[in-house]
Amino acid sequence: MNTMRLTAGTLIDGTGKAPAHNMSVTIRDGRFVSIEPQAPQPERGNEGVIDASTYTVLPGLIDAHTHIHTPGGPTDNYALAQLKGSLGALALETYKHVLVDLSMGYTALRSLSSPAYVDISVRDSIDGGILPGPRLKVAGQGLTATGGHMDKAWWSPDLNVEGRTGVCDGPWACRKAARTQLKWGADVLKINPCVGDYRNLHTPWRQEMTYEEIQPICEEAHWAGKMVAAHTAGGRGITDSLRAGVDTLEHAHWLTDEQLETMVAAGTFYVPTLIVNTRSVEQGGGQRDVSPEAWAWLNKVYEEKWETLRRAKEVGVKIAAGTDAGFVVPHGENALEILELIKGGFTPMEALVAATQTAAECIGMGNEIGSIEVGKRADFVIVNGDVLADPSLLLDRANIMAVYMDGVNVTPSL
Template sequence: MIIADAYVDVAKGKTIEDAAIVISGNQITQVTQYDKLSNHNLYNVIDLKGKTLVPGVMDMHVHLSSNADDNFLAAKNQSIPRKTIKAVKNARKSLMAGFTTVRDLGSSGYAVIATRDGINDGDIVGPRIWAVGHSISVTGGHCDDNFSAPEKQIRAQGVADGPWAVRAKVRENIKYGANAIKICATGGVFSKGTKVGIQQLSDEEIKAAVDEAHMQGMVIAAHAHGTGGIKASIKAGIDSIEHCSFMDQEAIDMAVKAGTYLSCDIYNTEYTLAFGEANGVPEENINKEKLVSKAQRDSFRRAVKAGAKMVFGSDAAIYPHGDNGKQFSRMVKFGMTPAQALQAATINSAALLKQDKLGQIKPGFLADIIAVDSDPLKNISVMEHVRFVMKDGVVYKQ
């Protein structure tokens, strides 16, 4: 049993004073107050008086096998074993920051899938992971490798051209363990020679990816900065749009009507502009970040105001893993209430992943519980300093 000053009921957006959370195995069995329980001596008590409990939070857009402070170009030549070791390290950092569930949206060589399996087998420590394997891209697209010389004939493992090739790539990712899918529908910031707002996958290719993923029971995300790619992805039935930088009102209205989840990484701009050049990020990419940042935050603000479904997605790896919680304050700064920001990282993310036992402190739910110093509904910045972490009924940080 955990006792604390309070817990956050994220569904209601309220803080409930005097919390006693009874846990059996990996499940929450009772949510009450300590004085209402009889036979106190039957419980092993974790005393977190002075703290507020929050459901374990979720980040729907991370890249565990990359580090923000790596030299940008040199890191592209790292081996898959090296990337896997990074993923193991960053998975632990994410969990210790209170993120008990993450979705990894692209890593070469299935490094993160191996990391996920190691966590599930108890070999290493980390959050629950939904991993896409290789991001699916057109030749020369944002998720291809465009930095190598032509004579090297380097082609990213997620490249596919044409609807049937895209379907085959979805199937290949699933074959090797992916439990989510991602496509790159438009250009992006950290690729060479791509225009951020330009659609890359055709409408037919996007629809093929969505149909194949859904047929196989997978949630599918679309990297999409530009309005055209966003609209095409929504029309195709995509589950979540990542980045959402250049959204006109029609695109926002389409997302609201379709129930498409939006994932906007509005924290990492400051890190990229402050440290990107020192970390070897080329001028082209720095300039694209400058182009995107204000537009993305404006799109975020307008989408929140319109009532779009929003999830917490930080693009961790563009800034250091473990700092994910810093995005909560930005979400509030750019239009959300603290309750909405927490809902994005809990009940909304659970709904996107179609998980009905995650995201709340409630009987019958899995015991993913974190603790912070005070009420995050009054001061959302406390989410940057998580003091206690329980995942699946096991304490990892106290």
């Protein structure tokens, strides 16, 4: 039996409970087994000690929406990155990106689409003990209609780029596409039922998959005990997704009261990915080949997403932190979403819960990780400073003193 004792100056457990000070946490065989106030004179056992008595200890952070095959950032060409190099090279780059996230305290990531099955391969290498890395819940190929959000005409029609996304039309083809992702090991299915529409800002969304296409995908996922994540903007595509049983709504800048009520009743998670929009707006129109119409749309989202977030929070929708890292947002800057949620009305503690306990539930790991509670896996981050007073501390690697998974120090040296 391997036992360690962790002494925490400040302990934030991820459940939303007030921080505790001078705590002693016992970890046995990779799990938390006791959490109690530190005795004034801690008895000397023969177990190892992790001394974080001058630091803050948080549960391992979780990013519920990433694309791990691309670096993100202003110079990243997302379309080209999916085409250049071999799949082997792409897998190595993917591995580098997840290590960058891990180095910032992110011990679990959900990857919502990756070309071919690169994210599945990297997850298997990590889970199989071949390489150290964060926990990954992966989608494999994103499922999309012909010409849809993930099947854009970025390249010449005579180029064959099949296998990069899961293109499917009609109920049976969509059912087969779902079965194919599950066959190759997807943990979650990613669909693209509705997207932003730049043509008319009075209805800034457009549906791309029908209810009859979404429903069999949800059914197959649920039969296999997996979840479905939907890229959405607003409108009937969201209503149809909810009716079909989608588990997590991504982006979803516009939600009606009725849709919010349905989400509360069904326990649907909302991953608003505020930072990808904010970062796009910060980068300015004219950059990254953004058309004037797309620029107007991005600004409309920027003005209206906060109100949707406020209403969702008010009625009690479960809100998880996700960045879209790998698309616009660089890996390693995942904690930006925590700051965005605070900008949108969350307390620092509520924003941390969105990036720990709620995110763990959103990626289907709520029983195993996401909080520092007895029985959970000992995934935690040791941070220098008071993150509740200044959550932006989490953006500077110099403040991330160490990252642990299953009670083992896994801090990458990058």
